[in-house]
Amino acid sequence: MTFSICAHESYETPAGDSHRRFGVAVTTRLPGVGTLCPFVSENGAVATQSLVNVDLGRRGIEYIDDGLTVEDALEALLNADEGAPQRQLHGVDADGTFAFSGGECGDWFGHREGERVTVAGNLLTGEDVIEATMEAYEATAVHETTDPATGPNAARLDDEDDPQPLAKRLIDALAAGHVEGGDKREELPVQSAAVVVESTETHAMTPPYNDLRVxxxxxxxxxxxxxxxLAMAGYETTLEKYEEAYEADSLAETG
Structure with missing residues (x-):
């Protein structure tokens, strides 16, 4: 299923609260990739691709949520999967990374593991696709720092040096890989893409830009x-009109 990126970040809010977030972004030359590939919770992120087995992603996140490390969770699933040589499976949790590419995936295929980030792809124009995706993300990664790009502040960033929300940075990472050639199957014009982010941080209103599919x-x-x-602009408008209502859990606060 072309190429995807999984990322884990830890950060503090301006109020001093510590949080972590996980995200997956993916694109392919087939429709509906957002229903097949990305799986995310507040404990980890997993992407399943090549000859897709959705159960690997779904159960992988369940195992991570139950306390297994991402490596133990995904290796256990692959060991029980007769189709493993045709799979790609990768992901991150709070403590590590895991990436696997079966030897029967479509050329070019491969993966990379970085600090709290994994990238994998198959049927690509070449290795440069995943290298560019990784480099673009790592240039903007947020780790162990105060991050104003959270909650209501995410829609009101004024300082260009402040980090952008993870969803945007993951989309930018996909764009970098796409520029390098992306999926080589030019005979397939109908494509798709998705980004999903989950965080331990709670919001009065769930940011809609954290779960998007084309x-x-x-x-x-x-x-x-x-x-x-559009989702970011809509979020800002909604905050302006309904923030007090959501915080009070009462529509009476809308006036």
Whole structure:
């Protein structure tokens, strides 16, 4: 299923509260990748691709949520999967990373593991795709720092040096890989892309830009960026009108 990135970040809010977040972004030259590949919780992120086995992603997150490390969880699933040589499976948890590419995946295929981030792809134009994806993310990664790009502040960032929300940075990482060639199957014009982010941080209103899919398009990255921009603008408008109502859990506060 082309290429994807899984990331884990830890950060503090301006109020001094410590949190972590996990995200997956993926794109492919097939429709509906958002229903197949990305699996995320506040404890980890997993992507399953190549000859997709959705159960690997779903159960992988369940195992991580139950306390297994990402390595133990995904290795156990692959060991029980007769189709493992045709799978790609990778992910992150709070303490580590895991990445696997079966030897029967479509060329070019491969994966990379970085600090709290994994990238994998198959049927690509070349290795440069995942290298560019990894480099683009690592250039903007947030670790052990105060991050104002959370909660209501995410829609009101004024300082260009402040980190952007993880969802946006994951989309930008996909865009970097796409520029390098991405999926080589040019005979398949209908494409898709998705980004999903979960955090231990709670919000009065759930940020809508953290769960976005473009299921069928010929311009997946541009359309996912467009969906993100609209979701962010809508979030800011909603905050302005309904923030007090959500905090009070009462529509009477809308006036």
């Amino acid at each position: 299921d069928a398009t010929e311009t997946p990255i541009a359309d996912l960026r467009g969906a993100y921009d």
